[in-house]
Amino acid sequence: MSSFSKAGHLVSLLNKGDFKILMVFASSLKNRQFLNLTTLSQYANLSQGLIEHHLERLVKFGLISKSNIGYTLLVTGLDIYVLKTLSNKNIITALGPQIGIGKEAEVYLAHDLLNQDRILKMFRLGRSSFKQIKRTRDVSAGINSWLLLNIETAKKEYDILTYLRGSSSSFPTPLYRSFHCIVMEAIYGDRLSDIEILNDPELVLEKIINNISIAYCKGYINGDLNEYNILVNEDNIFILDWPQAVRVDTVNADIVLTRDVKNILKFFSKKFNVEEDLHKIINKIKRNAS
Ligand SMILES: Nc1ncnc2c1ncn2[C@@H]1O[C@H](COP(=O)(O)OP(=O)(O)O)[C@@H](O)[C@H]1O
Ligand SMILES: [Mg+2]
Structure with missing residues (x-):
């Protein structure tokens, strides 16, 4: 199972508190690589006991990683958070099969509220070196910087497509960006x-x-x-x-x-x-x- 279809499955298993914690991690990405119980409790406005309960689940699902310097968000954790955000906003309501795997991204077919085809492009730059990071469990080598690179790259493509929008019917039409994911209109060809x-x-x-x-x-x-x-x-x-x-x-x-x-x-x-x-x-x- 690719990491993103695993994400689709996991969205249905997670509860409100789990997502709240994921949101704290996602919104702190730029500033903090590791979060501890005290910070999480402050940011999420939940007791440390509850935070521990949700963290245990998130670690078990492979969305958060625990080390002696704190907890850090993993790529599937960000995938899930993005999927949930897109679904809450009705930008996508159903996730379809993976239709493309390119050099830098995994591309999925999805549907929106009106059942229109949508394309999700999830950036996966540096996939192989990341696998190595995961394998050696060297979390401090910078999973966050890997995530930030993918977020930046998604932003760059989204901004360029938005800028080119309307100049030709031959460029993809961007609809939305969330972290490392771009939503586009589907092209048939x-x-x-x-x-x-x-x-x-x-x-x-x-x-x-x-x-x-x-x-x-x-x-x-x-x-x-x-x-x-x-x-x-x-x-x-x-x-x-x-x-x-x-x-x-x-x-x-x-x-x-x-x-x-x-x-x-x-x-x-x-x-x-x-x-x-x-x-x-x-x-x-x-x-x-x-
Ligand atoms: N808007 C789209 N509509 C239909 N298929 C798409 C769209 N965007 C990407 N794809 C499919 O996904 C594949 C990979 O997308 P691409 O943008 O080239 O990413 P990568 O950087 O991974 O090569 C494409 O070759 C194409 O088959
Ligand atoms: Mg390509």
């Missing part, structure tokens, strides 16, 4: 990497280039553009995955833009025998922005 036949590959490539150009004119370069981050359906193409995007005025912007365009041209040349000139396209993108 196949990954470009999985597509064997395209009716009009020249047109698909043209749409991709047009959208690189739209983002560039708005000031951003995706920075991780490849056939895995593009979805295609009969009408449109979609460019996903923006947390590593760079501003067009940074020093290495030209290198990043060239790499993105090169990746796509190489893919279209190899798979669909469509040839385009790299420099011509880069010049066109830059001309459009000037």
